Amino acid sequence: MKKIVFALLIGLVLVSCASHKKITTIKPVVPEVQPQQLEQKKPELWLQDTYTGIDPTDPVTFFNEYEINVVAEIPKKVTMFKDGNVYKIDSATVISYVVPALTPGVLIEAKREAGKIKEMVISFDEDQNYTFSFFVQQDKSFTLNANKTITFEDKPYSVKASIKGKGDGIDHLLSNFYSLKSQNTINGSAGGKKATGTKIIK
Numbered sequence: 001m002k003k004i005v006f007a008l009l010i011g012l013v014l015v016s017c018a019s020h021k022k023i024t025t026i027k028p029v030v031p032e033v034q035p036q037q038l039e040q041k042k043p044e045l046w047l048q049d050t051y052t053g054i055d056p057t058d059p060v061t062f063f064n065e066y067e068i069n070v071v072a073e074i075p076k077k078v079t080m081f082k083d084g085n086v087y088k089i090d091s092a093t094v095i096s097y098v099v100p101a102l103t104p105g106v107l108i109e110a111k112r113e114a115g116k117i118k119e120m121v122i123s124f125d126e127d128q129n130y131t132f133s134f135f136v137q138q139d140k141s142f143t144l145n146a147n148k149t150i151t152f153e154d155k156p157y158s159v160k161a162s163i164k165g166k167g168d169g170i171d172h173l174l175s176n177f178y179s180l181k182s183q184n185t186i187n188g189s190a191g192g193k194k195a196t197g198t199k200i201i202k
Contacts, residue, residue, distance in 0.1 A: 043174035048117055048140040054110055061104045062122050065172040067164040068099040074152050095152060099124050120173060134173040144171035
C-alpha cells in the first residue's frame with residue numbers, strides 16, 4: 001500500500017512540475033521598398049570597386065553622363081553608263097547616331113585584367129550601333145571610349161564619338177544608388193524552467 005501511495009505521490013509531483021512552453025517562430029522581416037519612399041537622385045559614378053563581380057546577368061541599369069554623338073560619312077563610288085557616256089560618281093551617306101544624356105543602358109560585357117574590370121561595354125539600344133565602351137580611369141571611374149566601330153550595309157566602319165555639354169570630352173558611366181535604413185525587432189519571452197525528477201535522501 002505504501003508503494004502505491006508513493007507512486008501516486010511521485011506521479012502527482014511530475015504532472016504538477018511539467019511546463020508547457022509556447023514556441024514562437026519569428027521570421028526575419030525583409031523591408032519592401034515602395035517607389036514613393038525613395039528620393040529621386042541624380043545617378044552617381046559607377047566605380048571599378050563598386051561591385052567587382054558585375055556581369056551581364058545582374059539587373060543593373062547604367063547611364064551616360066552626357067549626350068553622345070556619332071557622325072559618320074560613308075563614301076560610295078558608283079560608275080554609271082548613260083547615252084554612250086561613262087559617269088564616275090563619288091557619293092557619300094552621312095549617318096548620325098545620338099544617345100541623349102542619361103539614357104538607360106545595360107551591361108553586355110565586363111572585360112577584366114588580373115581580376116579587375118578594365119572595360120565595361122554598355123548597350124543603349126537594340127541596334128548594336130548604340131553600344132559603347134567605357135574604360136576605367138585612375139580615379140576608378142569609367143569614361144567613354146571615343147573610338148568605335150559601326151556597321152552599315154553589313155560593313156564595319158571605324159568612327160569617333162564625341163559628347164555634347166562638356167568641353168574636356170569626358171563622359172562618365174553612372175548608375176542609381178539609394179541608401180535605405182531598416183530595423184527589425186525580435187521580441188521574445190522566457191517560458192521558465194522547472195526541475196523534474198525524484199531524489200530520496202536517507
